[in-house]
Each structure stands twice: as C-alpha cells, then as structure tokens.
Amino acid sequence: MHRTYELKKMDSRIRYKIGANGNPSNFSYFLVSRTLRGKFYEFEIHHNLSIECPYESEIFYTADVSVITKDSIVRISPETYTQQRSCCRGADVQTFFEVKHMSPFPELLFSFVGIPENLLKKEERTNAVKHLAPSLLMSGKANPHGYKIKDYLESKYSVNIIFNIFGTPSVIYSNSYPKKKIGTLESNVF
Numbered sequence: 001m002h003r004t005y006e007l008k009k010m011d012s013r014i015r016y017k018i019g020a021n022g023n024p025s026n027f028s029y030f031l032v033s034r035t036l037r038g039k040f041y042e043f044e045i046h047h048n049l050s051i052e053c054p055y056e057s058e059i060f061y062t063a064d065v066s067v068i069t070k071d072s073i074v075r076i077s078p079e080t081y082t083q084q085r086s087c088c089r090g091a092d093v094q095t096f097f098e099v100k101h102m103s104p105f106p107e108l109l110f111s112f113v114g115i116p117e118n119l120l121k122k123e124e125r126t127n128a129v130k131h132l133a134p135s136l137l138m139s140g141k142a143n144p145h146g147y148k149i150k151d152y153l154e155s156k157y158s159v160n161i162i163f164n165i166f167g168t169p170s171v172i173y174s175n176s177y178p179k180k181k182i183g184t185l186e187s188n189v190f
Contacts, residue, residue: 006031017048020062023086024049024073031070034129041129042070043094049073054090063096067131095131103140104163109149112136113157135160 007014008029017027030045049066053059058078072092075084098112112134142150142163150161 003035004031004033017046020048020050025086032067036129043129044068044070044072046088050085050087051093051096052076052087052089054093060085060087063093064099065097067094067096068092069094094129095134097135097137099137099165101139104138104142104146104150104161106145106149109136109146109153109161112161113153113159133158133160135162137162137165139166140164 008031009015010026010028013028015027017024024046027047029047031042032045033040033042035041044067046066046068048062048064049068050060050062051066053061058076058080066088068088069092072088073086074089075086077084100108102108136159138161140163146163150163153159153161
C-alpha cells in the first residue's frame with residue numbers, strides 16, 4: 001500500500017480560503033494519493049469549497065473541509081448567479097466536514113444529515129478506498145438530549161458527530177490553557 005500527501009501552494013505561499021467566494025484554483029489545497037490492490041487513487045482536500053447538490057443542479061453549499069476526486073472542480077454559469085462559479089459536483093465528493101464553534105442544538109444536528117444525503121446512507125459504498133464518514137465537529141458541550149440525537153443520527157446514517165472538541169470552548173482564544181487532544185475518536189467510515 002503506497003500513500004502520498006502533498007500541499008499544493010500558490011506562488012510558493014500557502015493561500016488559505018476563508019470563505020465561499022473565490023476561485024479554488026487560487027488557493028492552496030492538499031493532494032492525496034494511494035495505491036490499493038494495484039489501483040491508483042487521487043483525491044484533493046479543500047477548505048471552503050462550493051459543492052453542487054447531487055439531486056438538483058445550481059443549488060450549492062460550502063463545506064468547511066471537502067475531500068473530492070482529483071481534478072473534479074468545474075466552472076459553471078448558473079442561471080441564479082450573475083457570474084461563473086467554481087464548484088465540485090456532488091457525485092465527486094468523497095466526504096466532508098463541518099466545524100462549528102458553538103454548543104450543539106437539535107436543529108443544527110438534524111440539518112447536518114440533509115447535506116448531502118447520498119454520502120450519508122449506511123449501505124456499503126462500492127469504491128475500494130474508505131474515507132472518514134462526513135463529520136460535524138462542535139466546540140460546545142451537549143446536554144443529554146443532544147447526545148440522544150447524536151446516537152440516533154449515527155445509528156441511522158454514516159456520520160460522525162463530535163462534541164466538545166476543545167474541552168473548554170474558550171480555550172482556543174486563551175493563552176492560559178494548554179492545547180491538548182480531548183478524548184479519542186471512534187469514527188464511522190464508509
């Protein structure tokens with residue numbers, strides 16, 4: 001099994017995409033490759049990439065982190081926009097991650113499973129490369145109701161919902177608290 005990881009820089013600099021706007025070809029991303037059972041696979045890992053809904057054209061969402069098939073970003077001219085848009089078609093998305101610096105609440109947890117539903121189904125995917133299932137990471141702590149929703153969604157869909165990623169939500173803004181890993185991740189893959 002052979003794996004490679006490479007950071008693609010723009011003009012010898014790392015250019016971080018902080019929002020949905022902007023052409024992804026102007027920003028840095030990771031190129032990941034793997035040979036598995038004699039077959040070569042390549043994927044790109046992007047931040048804030050627009051993704052077209054797999055069920056309806058010209059409807060988009062932006063995932064915080066997306067793993068996509070290599071060279072699958074396209075430029076299109078949707079009727080709903082006055083200019084061209086760069087995006088990845090939903091069928092080329094391997095997995096994605098949303099990260100929220102807030103406490104979990106039911107509407108957010110349930111809305112996560114609607115984007116995009118084709119990646120979240122429990123049945124086994126046919127491709128040979130396994131990816132971490134789509135994941136929602138939250139800085140806040142959940143109450144018992146939040147954990148009940150998490151358990152339900154993770155049993156019904158191939159998703160990971162992770163609470164309290166910083167231990168204390170304010171720790172990311174503080175110089176007083178050391179940064180440390182909180183707990184372990186037992187995750188769904190597909």
